[in-house]
Amino acid sequence: MLVTLVFAALDSLLAYYRPMHTPLPSVIALARFELVDQHLEHACRELSQERDWQEWINQVELHGLSGFVNKHMAEHDLPIPDALIDPLRQLKARHTAASQARYESLSEIDAILTQRGISYVALKGAALMPHLYKEGYLRPMRDMDLLLARELEYQAADCLREIGFDLPETQPSKFMRDMHQLPNATKTVNGFVSSVELHHDGISREVTGHFYYPESQESFQTIIWGELEFQALEDVQMLHQVTKHLEGLHSGAVLKLINVMDVIGLAQHVLKTGQWPRIKKEYPHVINTLKCLHLLTPLPQELQQHIGELPSSKPNSVGQIMGSLRSALSSKNSIRKKLKALLLPSDWWLYLYYNVDPSASLLWIKMVRHPLRVSNWLIRRAYSGLLGG
Secondary structure, X not given: OHHHHHHHHHHHHHHHHOOOOOOOHHHHOOOOOOOOHHHHHHHHHHHHOXXXXXXXXXXXXXXXXXXXXXXXXXXXXXXXXXXXXXXXXXXXXHHHHHHHHHHHHHHHHHHHHHHOOOOOEEEHHHHHHHHHHOOHHHOOOOOEEEEOOHHHHHXXXXXXXXXXXXXXXXXXXXXXXXXXXXOOEEEEEOOEEEEEEEEOOOOOOOOOOOOOOOOOHHHEEEEEEOOEEEEEEOHHHHHHHHHHHHHOOOHHHOOOHHHHHHHHHHHHHHHHOOOHHHHHHHOOHHHHHHHHHHHHOOOOHHHHHHHOOOOOOOOOOOOXXXXXXXXXXXXXXXXXXXXXXXXXXXXXXXXXXXXXOOOOOOHHHHHHHHHHHHHHHXXXXXXXXXOOO
C-alpha cells in the first residue's frame, strides 16, 4: 500500500513535466473509417468546440488523417472553417501523388527482386493501403517495409542500389548494429522521397518476440495494387504484426492515429471473415491492445461484442506513449525529467506495452518489469558504445 501511495504521489508531482503528445479530441473523433450516428454527432460536437485550428490541421497531418478528413467532409456537413477546405484538399492531392510515387517504386523493386529470385513480404502500410484502405491518399506512410529471409537481405539491398536507391552500407551508430532492419533506402521519384526499409524481423528489438519470413505458404496472401501483385501476410498474422508494431516505441513519443486505425480496421476485417477464434487462441495480445485502444477511441460495436469485458475506468494520460530511449537520453531536459520519461511513462502505455489488462494493477510492472526493461536498454546502449563492434 505504501509503495502504491509513493508511486501515486510521485506521478502527481511530476505530471507537470510530462510532455503532452495526446492528440486533440476533435482529431481523435475523426479517426474512423465511417462517421455514423453517435460518432458523427460526437465529431461535430468536438469540432464545434475547437479553437486552435492551426494546431488542429497540424495534428491532422501528423497523424496521417488528412485523407479521412477529406472523406468525412465529402460525406457530411462538418463544422470545419472554410479557410481550411483548400489546404485539406491540397493535402489530399499531395498524398495521392506521393502514393503514386510509392507505387512506381514498389513496382520497380518487385521487378528486380522477382528477376533475381528474391521473395519478400510487404508489411504494414505497403500491404494495408491496397488491402484495407483502397485509396492511396487515405493511408499515407513514411516508408514501405519489406520482410525478407535474413540470408537474402543484403542481396536485396544490392538490388535496390542497382536501381538507384541510396542505401548506406552500415547503420549510423553501433547501437543500431543489431537492428531488425537495414538503414533506410531512399530514392526521389516524381519529386517525392520514396523510403524503403528491408527487414529480417517484422518485430523491433524493443518489443518481445520475433516475426521472421514465414516458411509456410499458408502464411501468405496476394495483394493487388494497380497492375502490381505481391505477397503480404495472411490477415491474422498481419494483424499480429501491425499490433506488435503499435505496441512498441515510436519516434517523437507520438502514436499516430492512422496506426490505430490499421489495427482496428484489420481487426474488423478478421472478424467479418470468420477468423476471430484464431486471434483469441494464437495472439491474445491483440485483444488486450484493442481494449487499450477502446479507451482512446471507442471500438466499433461489432468488435466490442467479441472483445470481452471492456475497461470501465480510464488510466492516466490515455493516448500518451513512451518515447524512444534515444530521444529521452539525447534531450536537453534535466536529469529529473529524463528519469521521469524513462521510469514513469503513462499508465495507459504500460498497459499497452506490457500486455496487461487495463483493469489490472500496474504495481508489478512499475516496481519490477519496467525498471528491468529500461535497465536492459541502457546496458545494451552502453555495451554498444564501449565494446560493441
